[in-house]
Amino acid sequence: MQNFTYYAPTKIVFGKETEKETGALIREQGCERALIVYGGGSVKRSGLQERISASLEDAGVSHVELGGVVPNPRLSKVREGIELCRREKADFLLSVGGGSVIDTAKAISYGVPYAGDVWDFFAGKAAAQAALPMGCVLTIAAAGSEMSNSSVITNEENGLKRGYRSDLSRQRFAVLNPELTYTLPPYQTANGAVDIMMHTMERYFTSECDLLLTDALGEGLMRTVMECARTLRDDPANYAARANMMWASSLSHNGLTGCGSVEDWASHQLQHELGGMFDCSHGAGLAAVWPSWARYVIDADYTLFARFAVKVMGVVPTADERETAERGVAAAECFFRSIGMPTNIRELGYELSEAQIAELAEKCTNGRTRTVGGLKKLDYGDIVKIYEGARG
Amino acid sequence: MQNFTYYAPTKIVFGKETEKETGALIREQGCERALIVYGGGSVKRSGLQERISASLEDAGVSHVELGGVVPNPRLSKVREGIELCRREKADFLLSVGGGSVIDTAKAISYGVPYAGDVWDFFAGKAAAQAALPMGCVLTIAAAGSEMSNSSVITNEENGLKRGYRSDLSRQRFAVLNPELTYTLPPYQTANGAVDIMMHTMERYFTSECDLLLTDALGEGLMRTVMECARTLRDDPANYAARANMMWASSLSHNGLTGCGSVEDWASHQLQHELGGMFDCSHGAGLAAVWPSWARYVIDADYTLFARFAVKVMGVVPTADERETAERGVAAAECFFRSIGMPTNIRELGYELSEAQIAELAEKCTNGRTRTVGGLKKLDYGDIVKIYEGARG
Numbered sequence: 106m107q108n109f110t111y112y113a114p115t116k117i118v119f120g121k122e123t124e125k126e127t128g129a130l131i132r133e134q135g136c137e138r139a140l141i142v143y144g145g146g147s148v149k150r151s152g153l154q155e156r157i158s159a160s161l162e163d164a165g166v167s168h169v170e171l172g173g174v175v176p177n178p179r180l181s182k183v184r185e186g187i188e189l190c191r192r193e194k195a196d197f198l199l200s201v202g203g204g205s206v207i208d209t210a211k212a213i214s215y216g217v218p219y220a221g222d223v224w225d226f227f228a229g230k231a232a233a234q235a236a237l238p239m240g241c242v243l244t245i246a247a248a249g250s251e252m253s254n255s256s257v258i259t260n261e262e263n264g265l266k267r268g269y270r271s272d273l274s275r276q277r278f279a280v281l282n283p284e285l286t287y288t289l290p291p292y293q294t295a296n297g298a299v300d301i302m303m304h305t306m307e308r309y310f311t312s313e314c315d316l317l318l319t320d321a322l323g324e325g326l327m328r329t330v331m332e333c334a335r336t337l338r339d340d341p342a343n344y345a346a347r348a349n350m351m352w353a354s355s356l357s358h359n360g361l362t363g364c365g366s367v368e369d370w371a372s373h374q375l376q377h378e379l380g381g382m383f384d385c386s387h388g389a390g391l392a393a394v395w396p397s398w399a400r401y402v403i404d405a406d407y408t409l410f411a412r413f414a415v416k417v418m419g420v421v422p423t424a425d426e427r428e429t430a431e432r433g434v435a436a437a438e439c440f441f442r443s444i445g446m447p448t449n450i451r452e453l454g455y456e457l458s459e460a461q462i463a464e465l466a467e468k469c470t471n472g473r474t475r476t477v478g479g480l481k482k483l484d485y486g487d488i489v490k491i492y493e494g495a496r497g
Numbered sequence: 498m499q500n501f502t503y504y505a506p507t508k509i510v511f512g513k514e515t516e517k518e519t520g521a522l523i524r525e526q527g528c529e530r531a532l533i534v535y536g537g538g539s540v541k542r543s544g545l546q547e548r549i550s551a552s553l554e555d556a557g558v559s560h561v562e563l564g565g566v567v568p569n570p571r572l573s574k575v576r577e578g579i580e581l582c583r584r585e586k587a588d589f590l591l592s593v594g595g596g597s598v599i600d601t602a603k604a605i606s607y608g609v610p611y612a613g614d615v616w617d618f619f620a621g622k623a624a625a626q627a628a629l630p631m632g633c634v635l636t637i638a639a640a641g642s643e644m645s646n647s648s649v650i651t652n653e654e655n656g657l658k659r660g661y662r663s664d665l666s667r668q669r670f671a672v673l674n675p676e677l678t679y680t681l682p683p684y685q686t687a688n689g690a691v692d693i694m695m696h697t698m699e700r701y702f703t704s705e706c707d708l709l710l711t712d713a714l715g716e717g718l719m720r721t722v723m724e725c726a727r728t729l730r731d732d733p734a735n736y737a738a739r740a741n742m743m744w745a746s747s748l749s750h751n752g753l754t755g756c757g758s759v760e761d762w763a764s765h766q767l768q769h770e771l772g773g774m775f776d777c778s779h780g781a782g783l784a785a786v787w788p789s790w791a792r793y794v795i796d797a798d799y800t801l802f803a804r805f806a807v808k809v810m811g812v813v814p815t816a817d818e819r820e821t822a823e824r825g826v827a828a829a830e831c832f833f834r835s836i837g838m839p840t841n842i843r844e845l846g847y848e849l850s851e852a853q854i855a856e857l858a859e860k861c862t863n864g865r866t867r868t869v870g871g872l873k874k875l876d877y878g879d880i881v882k883i884y885e886g887a888r889g
Contacts, residue, residue: 106512106736106737106740107512108511108512108513108515109509109511109512110508110509110510110511111508111509111511112508112509113505113506114505114506114508116502116503116504116506117501117502117503117504118502119500119501119502119503119756119757120498120499120500120501121500123500314737315736315737315740315741316741317721317724317725317737317741318717318718318721318741318744318745318748319744321717321718321720321721322714322717322718322748324717325710325713325714325716325717326710326713326714328713329709329710329713332709333709344498344707345498345706345707345709348498348707348757349707349708349709349710352710352711352756352757353710356710356714361753364511364744365511365740365744
């Protein structure tokens with residue numbers, strides 16, 4: 106077990122109609138002028154924005170708005186938000202949306218008090234020293250950005266998708282009303298489920314042993330997500346399934362399921378490059394690369410994969426532990442398919458050429474200058490083979 | 498599922514030698530003069546106090562000391578601490594110890610900026626508006642006070658043991674080095690294990706359904722604690738078991754295992770009165786009353802008790818769900834005995850008279866003015882019967 110720091114200070118306000126508390130929560134932070142960041146028009150059409158505006162007004166919090174955040178959020182929108190924030194003298198950033206919106210707000214929060222270019226943080230050229238306070242009203246259970254310290258931004262100028270982590274970006278509060286997710290399209294719900302699963306899987310597949318509690322929590326979380334995802338396939342307005350999925354999204358990425366672990370994150374790196382090239386959905390991209398990753402690294406620790414098979418996937422163990430391990434990977438593919446997710450890149454909708462694989466692997470290893478992953482350190486050649494295995 | 502707020506802002510610094518970071522952690526909070534609160538002399542004899550003092554000195558933090566905190570911590574010591582803090586102008590409270598020490602520091606932290614009597618908070622006569630910042634170096638895995646917002650103090654003047662909750666008392670940081678618990682006597686280790694189990698059991702036994710994730714996390718935590726407690730019986734310096742037990746102590750009482758639940762806490766109330774009357778160990782007292790409580794309330798929801806039996810205690814389910822439920826209670830007793838804990842008050846070392854039972858039940862129901870418990874609301878008559886059942 107590794108020494109670890111666990112820090113998850115976000116105040117979670119969870120349940121029905123909790124968005125009505127948003128204004129009071131901002132006042133609690135001593136702030137009075139919010140920039141509301143959101144994506145498409147659905148938060149307006151659904152009436153959510155109106156309820157939130159009313160709550161802010163009741164609490165004496167004025168606001169300006171920044172809409173139009175897209176999945177795989179763009180650096181240009183971040184820059185627009187920084188300008189707007191400065192011009193309008195907003196002292197708080199309120200995200201209404203999912204991971205892309207919150208990640209955009211996080212990047213804006215770093216950028217506002219910074220004299221240089223906000224991309225510096227994502228390019229590894231600077232460390233944030235200050236950030237505007239933030240909170241969010243979550244509308245999709247997926248990225249876990251509502252409790253994480255990370256954000257991922259795509260730079261349209263060079264096609265690079267890069268993440269940056271800082272505790273300065275922890276949300277002061279996160280309003281989690283599961284009812285807000287009733288109307289998500291099934292594909293987005295399934296995408297979210299894979300994303301949540303994968304945030305724990307990236308931490309679960311580790312060479313560290315003796316993580317009894319962390320493993321037990323992760324296994325329970327993954328089983329819960331699978332059960333809820335299957336329920337929601339047929340019953341999208343099931344409160345219990347939406348609620349457990351939403352709470353899982355936060356706990357899966359706030360550090361809890363990685364305490365003591367050397368984490369992996371290779372699948373996320375593989376997917377980030379796919380997302381940068383094709384703008385595919387994050388969860389679907391993860392589902393498309395994970396099985397190939399798993400089969401490529403399985404011999405690094407097939408006992409661990411066998412435990413995953415039995416304790417998470419419900420595989421009945423056989424005398425041959427490696428066979429049990431393989432059945433676990435197949436069971437995960439089966440789960441992905443059962444909720445309409447791909448299990449390779451062809452099913453994701455793309456035919457990868459050799460040249461594209463080489464380009465993806467170059468970017469993934471930062472021009473062959475770094476390895477990727479924790480369970481098994483993967484170099485350029487390994488990454489090429491994993492993409493090849495994931496072609497379908 | 499109930500709406501809930503989850504707020505656990507304490508920064509956890511976990512692992513070997515982490516006490517050396519204490520000084521820097523206090524400076525991070527902008528403080529420079531600490532009152533170190535501790536219990537007996539073991540923290541001095543072990544050299545721990547010296548290492549912490551050196552860390553404070555390195556960081557430029559001066560300190561004064563308040564020793565002599567005892568289990569079931571006393572109001573008089575709290576008052577002494579408040580005076581000392583004011584006189585010495587300490588701006589930070591550092592606890593080095595377990596729940597009694599941290600609870601004492603929490604009460605001091607409320608008292609320092611308060612003009613009235615600190616017992617007002619525990620007597621329900623006032624709500625804290627401010628508190629001195631606090632952190633702790635934990636030396637026993639048990640009470641979970643390092644991440645909770647509650648503290649329990651015994652008033653020697655009237656024999657009342659009362660708790661008070663406020664987020665103002667959340668520790669800014671908690672240093673968790675499992676090695677510091679190697680030398681605990683087996684009885685204290687077992688006491689801690691029961692306390693940790695019970696913090697989750699009080700939340701787990703609830704009439705709320707659909708808590709898939711919360712239940713899965715709680716079940717995983719309880720199984721982990723039982724496994725570690727058994728390991729430590731034979732191998733007290735087992736790092737993995739000490740580490741998982743210590744992390745479980747924090748997670749079991751920071752709110753995580755109660756999200757969405759209507760919690761119970763009857764067993765804690767029953768034990769608090771016992772502790773007030775006999776000064777018994779907290780964990781042992783809980784083990785002594787829980788089986789009687791469980792058998793008294795089992796028909797409020799024996800399906801729930803059956804799930805506990807199967808998923809936590811490892812009971813093989815039978816066709817008769819109520820029988821499975823009863824076997825779960827018996828299995829819990831068996832676990833308590835296996836680690837040297839009592840399962841009734843006679844085994845705890847006390848022969849309860851009728852008059853004492855009446856007195857305990859009077860105090861427990863605050864002079865018959867309130868009911869106790871969430872799964873089943875228990876009045877004076879119920880409480881008398883549970884104490885009678887727990888006599889042994």
